[in-house]
Amino acid sequence: MSVLILASKSQIRATLLRNAGLEIDVVPARVDEESLRESLTAEGAGAHDLADALAEQKALKVALKNREAMVLGCDQILECEGRIFAKPASPDDAREHLTALRGKTHRLHTAAVLYHKGEPIWRHVATPRLTMRDFSDDFRDSYIAANWDEIRHCVGCYQIEGPGIRLFAQVEGDLFAVQGLPLLELLQILTRRKDIDG
Numbered sequence: 001m002s003v004l005i006l007a008s009k010s011q012i013r014a015t016l017l018r019n020a021g022l023e024i025d026v027v028p029a030r031v032d033e034e035s036l037r038e039s040l041t042a043e044g045a046g047a048h049d050l051a052d053a054l055a056e057q058k059a060l061k062v063a064l065k066n067r068e069a070m071v072l073g074c075d076q077i078l079e080c081e082g083r084i085f086a087k088p089a090s091p092d093d094a095r096e097h098l099t100a101l102r103g104k105t106h107r108l109h110t111a112a113v114l115y116h117k118g119e120p121i122w123r124h125v126a127t128p129r130l131t132m133r134d135f136s137d138d139f140r141d142s143y144i145a146a147n148w149d150e151i152r153h154c155v156g157c158y159q160i161e162g163p164g165i166r167l168f169a170q171v172e173g174d175l176f177a178v179q180g181l182p183l184l185e186l187l188q189i190l191t192r193r194k195d196i197d198g
Contacts, residue, residue, distance in 0.1 A: 003069040007062040012159070013074055013181045020187060022196070027066070029058035029073065037086070047079035051111035052125050063115035070195065071115040074181055078155045080106035087155050094144050094157045098167070101156065103134040105170075108156065110177040112186060122189045126182040128173025130156075135167060143167070 006014055009028035017024050033054060040050055052075075059073025078085040080101055088094035107127050114122040135143075143163065144151070151157045151164065158164030160171070160178045176183040191198030 003066075005062055005066055005069045005071045007058040007071050007073045010074070010153075010180055012161070012179050016176060016179060016181050016183050017072075020183060022190075025069075027062050027071075029061040031057050031061055033075075034086070037084075041084070047077045047084055047107070047109045048111075048125055048127065050084070051075050051077040051109040052113065052123060055111035056113040056120065056123070059113045059115045059120070063118050067118045069116075072186070073113045073115070075111050076155050076180055077109045077111075078106055079109065080104055085155055088152060088157050091144050091148055094148070094151060095140065097157050098132075098140050098144070101132050102140070103132060105129055105131040106156070108178060110180060110182055112182050114186070114189065121193075122186075124182050124185045126174050126177035126185070128171065128175075128178050130168060130172070130178065131170040132167050133169035139166075 003025055004022055005025045005027050006017060007027060007029040014024065014026055036054060036057060037050060040053055045053065054075035055073040058075065059071045063071040081104065085097055088097055107129055109125055109127050111125045112123065113120055147163055150159055150162065158167055171178065174182060190196045
């Protein structure tokens with residue numbers, strides 16, 4: 001297999017790939033996500049397309065400097081009742097986000113785009129549905145205080161593989177996608193292409 005580069009600083013995505021037996025390099029992409037999101041939203045892009053476009057831009061940025069490598073770009077967009085949520089900028093922001101999501105079902109659009117030799121060769125967007133339980137204000141505030149360093153990097157203010165699972169009443173869909181990567185679909189395409197044994 002060509003070198004697989006993860007164009008993301010997400011430790012969770014890197015861990016998922018390594019736990020699956022893949023050897024990877026990590027080269028975070030420098031992309032102005034906020035400007036790109038605003039531009040695409042102004043053009044009428046929905047959450048699914050936003051996630052896909054952001055994942056592609058990350059893969060492209062790194063692929064242009066690593067043409068022989070396979071480069072994986074990923075992104076997640078959380079959508080609830082027509083509102084698109086970004087990562088929280090502060091604990092107060094996290095409090096507002098969790099209050100808005102409490103007791104409701106939201107969709108988490110998890111996109112992955114794979115580049116090889118400077119061209120996109122595969123893309124996938126998974127959309128799990130997650131329902132938060134009607135937790136108390138005290139639980140919300142203690143959760144944020146105890147976990148801020150971790151959840152500040154997470155859209156939706158949760159890491160489902162940690163204490164964030166306690167926010168939920170129901171999760172429908174791929175748990176790997178909730179964690180940030182449609183891992184099974186990625187492994188299938190790498191196996192079909194004979195990039196990995198299978």
